[in-house]
Amino acid sequence: MPFSARTSTSLGRHRKKPGAGKWSERLFLFTIIAILAGAVPARAHVGSPDIYADGKAGPYRLFVTVRPPLVIPGVAEIEVRAEDTGTDAPAISGIQIAPIPLTGPASLHPPVADPMKQSAQDKHFFTGALWIMASGSWQVRFTVQGSQGAGVLSIPVPATSSSTRGMQTGLGVLLGSLGLLLVAGVIGIVGAAARDAQLPPGAVASRQATKRAWIAMGGALVFMIAAVWFGNVWWKGEADNYARYVYKPLTMQALLEQSPNAGPSLKLKIEDPGWLKSRKIDDLVLDHDHLMHLYFIRKPGMDVVYHLHPEQIAPGEFQLALPSIPAGTYSLYADVVHATGFPETLVAQLTLPVIAGRPLTGDDAKGLAQALNPARVDGNSCPASLITRSSFPLPDGYTMVWDNPGILPAKTPQIFGFSLLDVKGKPASDTALYMGMLGHAAFVKDDGTVFAHVHPSGTVSMAALMMAAAQNRTGASKADEMASMPGMAMPAASNAPTKLPNTVGLPYGFPAAGAYRIFVQMKHGNTIETAAFDACAAASRN
Amino acid sequence: MATTWNTSNLVPDDTGSKSANSIPWYLWCSVLAVTSVSIGAHWDVSWHRSIGRDTFWTPAHIAIYACGVLAAISCGYLVLFTTFRKPASMVASSVEIFGFRAPLGAFIASWGGIAMLTSAPFDNWWHNAYGLDVKIVSPPHTLLMLGVFAVSVGTLIMLLGSMNRAEQAGNAMLARHLQWMLLYIGGLMVVFQMFFRMEYTWDVYLHGASAYEAIAIGMPTLFAVLWQSSRSRWACTWATLIYTVFLEAAVLILPLFPAEPKLGPVFQQVTHFIPPKFPILLIVPAIAMDLLWNSTRTWKPWLTALASGPVFVLSLVAVEWPFADFLMTKAAANRFFGTTYFGYPEPPTSFDVLRRFVDPQHGATLWNGLALAMLFAFLSTWLGIALGRWMRAIQR
């Protein structure tokens, strides 16, 4: 720690303007910029920083949990569970992990990977930790060795500082008293140097020397007051600097526009609240077929939900012709992904009158449910009775079932399983892909502080996942790669339609204790079904 | 406890040493402290250029903080022993601060030890609060460096006081041994001063004035302090010889140990610890300063300093400039000169890897810069002579 960052000197050098100052901090900043080049620090989802992902490293299926650090640079904690645990499943002998920027030249130069620790009790469970040195769009690359050779899986990790911490009282008192001791020590040393230092052994200081010492100590006191004052100003300046690195999502303003000749429409204006310069608003990329996935969720009961896809009409400006919507106050959550693979969720509030608009088309979907009863929920604890039912009747007679309901502690990874049943209660035989996947879900906390858009491959953005996977390609075709992502079943090479399963598994972990509503969307034929389930997370185990 | 000890008010002598002719253990301990941090600091930089990532408990960090621990133990002992046990000879040669008694240098070094140990929890909190090592020049790191500086200055002053007393007592042998230790500490202080200038004196910067300005600020002060206080005719030469040997030893030894980068992006294949750059040829201005000062003993300090400025800068440039040219050639690309070692994050397009000078200067720009360096060297020398003369008279 103490002298570390010096080493980045030479990295900064080649991009340094001739004659520019050589101050170490400036050089280190160059390094950060180098790593950031094009990367935008941000965090996907709202209030749900941990990453849960399900994927295949060659023949091995992994359930990955990544808990990014609160401050950057910092340590990300990583857990992996091998999912195929049957007797003839491929056995994993070891997993190695490496942190790599997701895009840009630095992504081509990974460091030496670290081995994960295999649990002694559970051979299928691995843990590890990695340094994430700069804010931005990262990936963790898992290299697996086992009975069927090697396999690679890359999971995108958006990393940002999400807070600065205060100082604990005990530590403050300790450091404060040591600081006082040091200040007093300087004054005492200066006095002794002026009074006694040059006296022959045994001699006693003259009155003149004593007087000289008092003057010197006065001078030292003034100097130390100035030094402490300067140190304080410096500290505050540094703290303010770091505070600017704390992630601020893009802001979004939602406006209802009613023009007499066209129908009612929604205008979304996105602005950068002034944060890192490298963040752009005009570099959004398609994420499972759309630039923006917009959830409308009516407050407070979460009884009405829409999943819509506004069009970009100018950089930072989106527009959507509104469908018919019941009146109410809605929370808007908009998922976008930057060219760097960096996902952000933008939020806004909007109060609407009854909207008589266009019918739903394409990938648009809506769902209605009973209001979540706030009386059942008491702060961060919730009773089991909150989970009133694990099957949800759909408007067309189909039913969606939550296969593994129950109360889970927060921060516990789980694959949430859901099945679609037809009008006869039999597994639906006409399941279809909705935007390329078997299912989509939104996990929303009752107080609106958590929103996570989850897919069969987990909480990671699909666009970022593809960027990461493309780097691991070793001759395999793109179709193989897609097929290797759970829930992204692609037609076989012969183009013969394959029958899709009627179930979907969604990897997630609740970030905090409390009541949640899970909106799950699946498709059969041309119908997009939206179901709502209530869930409860108990206090975290750790 | 103090009262019980007061009964033995007349402890005959300094029990820290077996006899008046040997060097007491606490001086060895302080010298070890300064040695430890010098090694630790270079090791740590090498660690970050080779491996990149660390925890608090790397051997390099332990070597750095061991300096604070050793200083706190040896000087803390000295302060408590002198204050409460009151051995006659040690009390006689001590200074008093807030009721505590010890040699002045012991107070300074223990201040440094406490500063270093304070910086550890402070630094740890800083990294948890704001992230790790985003900046080197942070308040906790500054406190650490001030602490290291105080430990070395305190050790120097302790040695000086002991040496001056030994000389007064006619114990020439002991004074001689203490002078050697003092020059050794002086050498390590040169090492540390050059460590702080590492980024400004990288070989690819040596065809610009700024590298020489960085050296001219402060280095002549240390030279003058050592020359004036140590009473050695060749103080600067000995100290820079120690610096040269120390750095070259690092160049030769560090690559013997394996290391691989744990952070990306990795632009250089690193398989072993990356050593520091070849030492600056400071030995030449050091010899020049010793010769000059030996023959200007009767001059006024400002006049000596005025002559020293140009001699220091020009003698350094005269050898370092062509030597830097040599360092850019294939002939220097070997284990001894160590110009083939690059840290893992150095891109192949960097000046260092390409072996090209950054922003080479010539003509008026260069001479303006060198003139400024000479001015710095003059002022630094003047300050050093004044400090050195004051320190020369230290007896406690």
Ligand SMILES: [Cu+2]
């Ligand atoms: Cu989706």
